[in-house]
Amino acid sequence: xxxxxxxxxxxxxxxxxxxxxxxxxxxxxxxxxxxxxxxxxxxxxxxxxxxxxxxxxxxxxxxxxxxxxxxxxxxxxxxxxxxxxxxxxxxxxxxxxxxxxxxxxxxxxxxxxxxxxxxxxxxxxxxxxxxxxxxxxxxxxxxxxxxxxxxxxxxxxxxxxxxxxxxxxxxxxxxxxxxxxxxxxxxxxxxxxxxxxxxxxxxxxxxxxxxxxxxxxxxxxxxxxxxxxxxxxxxxxxxxxxxxxxxxxxxxxxxxxxxxxxxxxxxxxxxxxxxxxxxxxxxxxxxxxxxxxxxxxxxxxxxxxxxxxxxxxxxxxxxxxxxxxxxxxxxxxxxxxxxxxxxxxxxxxxxxxxxxxxxxxxxxxxxxxxxxxxxxxxxxxxxxxxxxxxxxxxxx
Amino acid sequence: xxxxxxxxxxxxxxxxxxxxxxxxxxxxxxxxxxxxxxxxxxxxxxxxxxxxxxxxxxxxxxxxxxxxxxxxxxxxxxxxxxxxxxxxxxxxxxxxxxxxxxxxxxxxxxxxxxxxxxxxxxxxxxxxxxxxxxxxxxxxxxxxxxxxxxxxxxxxxxxxxxxxxxxxxxxxxxxxxxxxxxxxxxxxxxxxxxxxxxxxxxxxxxxxxxxxxxxxxxxxxxxxxxxxx
Numbered sequence: 001x002x003x004x005x006x007x008x009x010x011x012x013x014x015x016x017x018x019x020x021x022x023x024x025x026x027x028x029x030x031x032x033x034x035x036x037x038x039x040x041x042x043x044x045x046x047x048x049x050x051x052x053x054x055x056x057x058x059x060x061x062x063x064x065x066x067x068x069x070x071x072x073x074x075x076x077x078x079x080x081x082x083x084x085x086x087x088x089x090x091x092x093x094x095x096x097x098x099x100x101x102x103x104x105x106x107x108x109x110x111x112x113x114x115x116x117x118x119x120x121x122x123x124x125x126x127x128x129x130x131x132x133x134x135x136x137x138x139x140x141x142x143x144x145x146x147x148x149x150x151x152x153x154x155x156x157x158x159x160x161x162x163x164x165x166x167x168x169x170x171x172x173x174x175x176x177x178x179x180x181x182x183x184x185x186x187x188x189x190x191x192x193x194x195x196x197x198x199x200x201x202x203x204x205x206x207x208x209x210x211x212x213x214x215x216x217x218x219x220x221x222x223x224x225x226x227x228x229x230x231x232x233x234x235x236x237x238x239x240x241x242x243x244x245x246x247x248x249x250x251x252x253x254x255x256x257x258x259x260x261x262x263x264x265x266x267x268x269x270x271x272x273x274x275x276x277x278x279x280x281x282x283x284x285x286x287x288x289x290x291x292x293x294x295x296x297x298x299x300x301x302x303x304x305x306x307x308x309x310x311x312x313x314x315x316x317x318x319x320x321x322x323x324x325x326x327x328x329x330x331x332x333x334x335x336x337x338x339x340x341x342x343x344x345x346x347x348x349x350x351x352x353x354x355x356x357x358x359x360x361x362x363x364x365x366x367x368x369x370x371x372x373x374x375x376x377x378x379x380x381x382x383x384x385x386x387x388x389x390x391x392x393x394x395x396x
Numbered sequence: 397x398x399x400x401x402x403x404x405x406x407x408x409x410x411x412x413x414x415x416x417x418x419x420x421x422x423x424x425x426x427x428x429x430x431x432x433x434x435x436x437x438x439x440x441x442x443x444x445x446x447x448x449x450x451x452x453x454x455x456x457x458x459x460x461x462x463x464x465x466x467x468x469x470x471x472x473x474x475x476x477x478x479x480x481x482x483x484x485x486x487x488x489x490x491x492x493x494x495x496x497x498x499x500x501x502x503x504x505x506x507x508x509x510x511x512x513x514x515x516x517x518x519x520x521x522x523x524x525x526x527x528x529x530x531x532x533x534x535x536x537x538x539x540x541x542x543x544x545x546x547x548x549x550x551x552x553x554x555x556x557x558x559x560x561x562x563x564x565x566x567x568x569x570x571x572x573x574x575x576x577x578x579x580x581x582x583x584x585x586x587x588x589x590x591x592x593x594x595x596x597x598x599x600x601x602x603x604x605x606x607x608x609x610x611x612x613x614x615x616x617x618x619x620x621x622x623x624x625x
Contacts, residue, residue: 010495306504309452311477311479313472313473389452390447390453393489393491
């Protein structure tokens with residue numbers, strides 16, 4: 001039966017190819033978008049998971065979600081290291097606090113300038129972020145207190161400069177000031193915005209604020225509540241404390257997960273759009289199969305008549321045309337799935353997402369296309385039954 | 397018991413308000429191993445009779461026993477099985493499937509033989525072996541993998557005969573088998589039917605050509621829906 005279809009398909013290559021393309025595109029789009037969405041979800045989960053789903057971020061200004069993007073609407077140079085200090089001391093539901101500030105000094109090593117993003121943080125950052133060290137140590141309280149010139153390198157920075165050896169004890173230069181390397185972070189990957197977290201250099205927050213940028217405000221404060229349960233209490237404590245200290249609401253207390261999850265909205269729009277596209281292409285594919293199979297019924301009337309005269313019951317003819325449609329659909333689907341799995345893999349690789357092969361999504365689209373093939377085969381199959389052999393095979 | 401027994405078969409076609417009686421009470425008995433030709437001019441009802449004989453059409457009234465089975469009482473499915481088991485058809489226009497090779501065309505009926513029968517009939521030889529054997533015997537050994545369009549008329553009809561024989565049916569039912577063949581090929585085809593008959597097969601040839609009909613052991617003449625001789 002399959003052989004017969006193959007033989008027939010070989011005779012009508014172009015027509016079959018055309019009907020396959022519709023299903024191929026449908027399966028391709030469906031697998032691709034499900035794959036990308038799930039690959040992104042996986043990434044979001046990993047990032048939130050590492051950072052702790054209940055971490056708070058204090059930002060100096062208003063933050064709004066607009067069209068799936070986090071936008072800082074205003075900025076006040078009023079958030080200081082003292083605020084971070086106060087939160088740690090006065091909020092009972094807070095277990096760790098790390099102020100952060102991004103600075104952009106020239107970074108030199110061995111006379112060469114290198115690109116790296118430099119961040120001032122406090123010792124608690126390690127606990128809050130959930131990352132760990134490859135070698136050496138992280139910042140200590142005395143580093144912060146003494147405004148020490150020490151640095152912890154991100155994985156990629158260390159790799160670039162020193163290869164596989166642990167560079168603890170070596171020196172790099174920030175604005176020509178020597179910083180002693182005390183540790184190297186493990187490999188982390190990129191965050192959701194695509195920033196490479198392994199391309200960072202961590203220095204004491206005090207060094208970033210006082211030595212490098214010479215201002216007294218910071219970019220924000222990470223706050224880790226005692227437990228997920230105390231998330232709400234911690235948020236309120238931080239809020240009222242800062243309100244009291246600043247006298248007005250020139251800051252916002254955000255959930256890290258919320259800041260990250262805004263990407264989900266963008267993803268959902270993308271998902272909806274892709275579903276529409278794949279439904280349309282599946283529809284086109286189904287119509288293509290319907291047309292090709294109906295045409296083939298009329299072209300193969302003699303075959304139907306001959307099969308019936310040689311004892312094929314109606315059910316066998318019905319099944320034959322139904323299965324041929326399904327097979328046609330599946331052939332198209334295979335092409336689409338293979339292509340989509342490959343592209344999702346490629347995208348997640350290039351975007352430094354966790355490697356993701358959308359087999360589950362592929363299987364789902366595959367089954368869907370089988371179903372659609374069966375459905376679009378019903379009409380041709382019924383048509384094939386409407387002819388009696390004696391009508392078809394009337395002597396010429 | 398006769399292999400085929402038709403009793404008082406009538407067939408009426410309705411064309412609008414008009415009722416046309418094609419067969420007006422046919423009685424026909426064919427014994428096992430007979431070579432019968434059914435002859436009549438066009439419009440005599442012989443084609444209708446052949447479709448009824450081949451279980452492809454049902455008469456308006458009458459009785460039909462095939463190997464003792466009351467065909468007209470059986471449901472459609474069972475009738476399909478009967479066709480697969482008992483009858484090998486040969487048509488005027490060959491009706492080979494254009495995109496299948498000669499070998500695959502011959503093998504086509506095998507899948508429609510009920511499983512138990514298939515086991516019995518292909519106990520010593522696989523369908524492939526048997527198809528090659530039949531085609532070799534019919535002089536088509538070199539044409540196994542040809543497509544029908546590459547064959548001459550005579551070769552096409554011999555392929556069709558091999559197809560009719562693959563399931564080892566009791567009856568070969570041929571509808572104007574020489575209608576599209578030159579006289580040489582016609583002779584060949586009729587020679588094959590005679591051979592099959594001598595081997596014990598029941599052969600029924602429906603034709604308008606008296607010359608062809610003469611090859612048979614018995615001639616049944618039909619005119620205006622009745623057996624006249």
